[in-house]
Amino acid sequence: xxxxxxxxxxxxxxxxxxxxxxxxxxxxxxxxxxxxxxxxxxxxxxxxxxxxxxxxxxxxxxxxxxxxxxxxxxxxxxxxxxxxxxxxxxxxxxxxxxxxxxxxxxxxxxxxxxxxxxxxxxxxxxxxxxxxxxxxxxxxxxxxxxxxxxxxxxxxxxxxxxxxxxxxxxxxxxxxxxxxxxxxxxxxxxxxxxxxxxxxxxxxxxxxxxxxxxxxxxxxxxxxxxxxxxxxxxxxxxxxxxxxxxxxxxxxxxxxxxxxxxxxxxxxxxxxxxxxxxxxxxxxxxxxxxxxxxxxxxxxxxxxxxxxxxxxxxxxxxxxxxxxxxxxxxxxxxxxxxxxxxxxxxxxxxxxxxxxxxxxxxxxxxxxxxxxxxxxxxxxxxxxxxxxxxxxxxxxxxxxxxxxxxxxxxxxxxxxxxxxxxxxxxxxxxxxxxxxxxxxxxxxxxxxxxxxxxxxxxxxxxxxxxxxxxxxxxxxxxxxxxxxxxxxxxxxxxxxxxxxxxxxxxxxxxxxxxxxxxxxxxxxxxxxxxxxxxxxxxxxxxxxxxxxxxxxxxxxxxxxxxxxxxxxxxxxxxxxxxxxxxxxxxxxxxxxxxxxxxxxxxxxxxxxxxxxxxxxxxxxxxxxxxxxxxxxxxxxxxxxxxxxxxxxxxxxxx
Numbered sequence: 001x002x003x004x005x006x007x008x009x010x011x012x013x014x015x016x017x018x019x020x021x022x023x024x025x026x027x028x029x030x031x032x033x034x035x036x037x038x039x040x041x042x043x044x045x046x047x048x049x050x051x052x053x054x055x056x057x058x059x060x061x062x063x064x065x066x067x068x069x070x071x072x073x074x075x076x077x078x079x080x081x082x083x084x085x086x087x088x089x090x091x092x093x094x095x096x097x098x099x100x101x102x103x104x105x106x107x108x109x110x111x112x113x114x115x116x117x118x119x120x121x122x123x124x125x126x127x128x129x130x131x132x133x134x135x136x137x138x139x140x141x142x143x144x145x146x147x148x149x150x151x152x153x154x155x156x157x158x159x160x161x162x163x164x165x166x167x168x169x170x171x172x173x174x175x176x177x178x179x180x181x182x183x184x185x186x187x188x189x190x191x192x193x194x195x196x197x198x199x200x201x202x203x204x205x206x207x208x209x210x211x212x213x214x215x216x217x218x219x220x221x222x223x224x225x226x227x228x229x230x231x232x233x234x235x236x237x238x239x240x241x242x243x244x245x246x247x248x249x250x251x252x253x254x255x256x257x258x259x260x261x262x263x264x265x266x267x268x269x270x271x272x273x274x275x276x277x278x279x280x281x282x283x284x285x286x287x288x289x290x291x292x293x294x295x296x297x298x299x300x301x302x303x304x305x306x307x308x309x310x311x312x313x314x315x316x317x318x319x320x321x322x323x324x325x326x327x328x329x330x331x332x333x334x335x336x337x338x339x340x341x342x343x344x345x346x347x348x349x350x351x352x353x354x355x356x357x358x359x360x361x362x363x364x365x366x367x368x369x370x371x372x373x374x375x376x377x378x379x380x381x382x383x384x385x386x387x388x389x390x391x392x393x394x395x396x397x398x399x400x401x402x403x404x405x406x407x408x409x410x411x412x413x414x415x416x417x418x419x420x421x422x423x424x425x426x427x428x429x430x431x432x433x434x435x436x437x438x439x440x441x442x443x444x445x446x447x448x449x450x451x452x453x454x455x456x457x458x459x460x461x462x463x464x465x466x467x468x469x470x471x472x473x474x475x476x477x478x479x480x481x482x483x484x485x486x487x488x489x490x491x492x493x494x495x496x497x498x499x500x501x502x503x504x505x506x507x508x509x510x511x512x513x514x515x516x517x518x519x520x521x522x523x524x525x526x527x528x529x530x531x532x533x534x535x536x537x538x539x540x541x542x543x544x545x546x547x548x549x550x551x552x553x554x555x556x557x558x559x560x561x562x563x564x565x566x567x568x569x570x571x572x573x574x575x576x577x578x579x580x581x582x583x584x585x586x587x588x589x590x591x592x593x594x595x596x597x598x599x600x601x602x603x604x605x606x607x608x609x610x611x612x613x614x615x616x617x618x619x620x621x622x623x624x625x626x627x628x629x630x631x632x633x634x635x636x637x638x639x640x641x642x643x644x645x646x647x648x649x650x651x652x653x654x
Contacts, residue, residue, distance in 0.1 A: 005032070030072040039095065041088040043081040049073060088309075093134070109142060110126065110127050116137055117133040167187075169610070170607040209281070209319075260321045266304060271295055273373075324350050327365070384426070386551040403497045403498075410453075412445065414445035417567060419564075434461075435566065455510060458513040525538060
């Protein structure tokens with residue numbers, strides 16, 4: 001039985017809050033679908049959880065939105081507040097609730113990921129931490145993307161590492177193995193244990209332990225030289241030279257070469273706080289990490305504490321330095337200090353320097369944070385000016401928040417698809433992107449109709465809203481309720497502006513489809529023609545008076561280009577799958593299910609073509625006869641190599 005939000009049921013809310021203990025522990029907020037919304041800790045569970053419901057107007061907009069969705073509260077009691085802190089970090093790392101994500105999901109800062117969950121781990125740069133396995137490790141987020149890429153490039157030249165996510169060939173190694181860049185992972189030329197040993201050395205570079213790695217490699221090089229294994233010693237010598245190239249790129253160092261500590265400082269405005277973390281190891285800056293947080297969620301010390309909790313709960317204990325320099329005192333500084341000491345295995349000092357060299361470091365980090373904040377503000381101001389200009393251009397009462405763009409992609413009607421991209425507050429919101437396979441029977445290979453295709457997309461996109469209006473629902477009320485609560489009922493995606501890629505013809509087809517849905521007076525629709533970047537609106541034959549380089553039109557152009565890119569990439573994907581299916585479909589006796597199983601087993605049509613009959617029989621559902629048919633299809637006999645006619649049987653002897 002599903003229950004509604006607790007905030008709407010005073011009796012049930014009072015009963016649940018009365019059951020909470022006053023002991024320390026963690027609390028888990030769940031929604032009506034039993035998904036974890038938020039995980040928190042407190043030394044008194046009752047007082048902390050009650051604070052969410054006692055004065056909701058004093059909560060930040062993000063937490064207030066979360067509270068309106070809470071349908072159940074689960075608690076875990078611990079013996080001490082320190083245990084609650086450690087438990088909270090583990091639970092957040094495991095479940096990654098939506099409202100616990102401190103870092104903004106705007107793909108601003110990249111991470112380096114090592115997939116320890118695989119037998120042969122991969123190492124790559126990514127901007128998404130979520131939805132990966134718990135064994136995988138992330139390093140970052142890194143502010144200097146160029147330096148991160150150069151570092152990874154040099155690391156892959158120094159150490160033989162897996163270069164491809166999937167093997168290029170099924171039964172042999174590629175060129176990377178021949179030139180020593182890869183140890184032959186695809187053909188298991190190296191054991192998983194030996195490969196992981198190499199990768200652990202690589203991880204030391206991104207943990208800020210390059211000096212330890214250089215000492216380790218130098219000792220190994222000397223041992224190889226003593227054994228007269230000069231080839232292995234020369235290989236380690238080249239790796240040491242590569243590490244020297246990495247450290248040579250350091251742009252900052254301090255006089256005391258024995259200093260190893262982290263430095264945290266922030267700069268904030270009314271809405272956003274930009275946090276910088278400098279990693280100083282052996283007197284050198286080895287990493288500069290960046291975080292952004294909601295400045296309305298607490299004071300500056302609280303924000304620094306949340307950054308520390310999130311960052312140090314993700315790193316290995318060896319990455320925690322003996323000293324952390326802070327710009328502001330933390331609300332629970334002694335607790336955090338003890339927790340870090342437990343993780344590191346040795347004492348960790350949290351200091352607030354006020355003078356001399358350490359204070360200068362704090363000031364330097366704060367200046368970097370202020371620079372990042374100013375850059376974010378300029379970008380936000382530019383986006384706000386663009387939406388305001390678009391509102392003036394389209395005569396809207398207020399700047400549009402959600403803008404949707406649509407485009408069609410095909411080749412003479414074949415593999416016809418459409419894209420829907422969404423910009424929120426002037427920025428791409430890729431979690432809301434959608435793609436459509438066009439179903440109209442009149443759009444086939446050799447015949448295309450972009451007008452009909454766009455009309456079909458509009459009918460499919462707004463069918464739910466048209467049904468709700470036909471049933472008597474007030475669309476304005478549905479939009480208002482959807483903006484307050486993140487729902488899954490399909491009424492949380494009303495756009496403020498719909499932009500069509502095309503001219504007056506595409507716009508007319510779209511408006512005709514919206515008239516069929518009785519939504520033509522509810523939606524704000526425009527189109528952007530490519531040649532002169534002209535903006536058209538319904539009911540007006542001439543384009544609007546605008547300039548191609550004005551902010552509102554440039555926003556529509558970015559939306560149009562993104563819709564085109566997304567549509568073309570989806571079209572290429574569909575075309576590639578069709579061509580693959582068509583090649584396998586020519587094999588006698590090979591149905592759609594077997595084609596899918598073969599592709600899942602071999603991963604590419606080229607691998608199937610190169611496979612031997614014995615290898616083909618290892619695929620699920622492929623027997624000896626079918627394996628022979630597949631092999632013969634891709635390896636036809638040359639008629640010229642066969643003798644003419646069929647040899648006759650020898651005559652019977654008298």
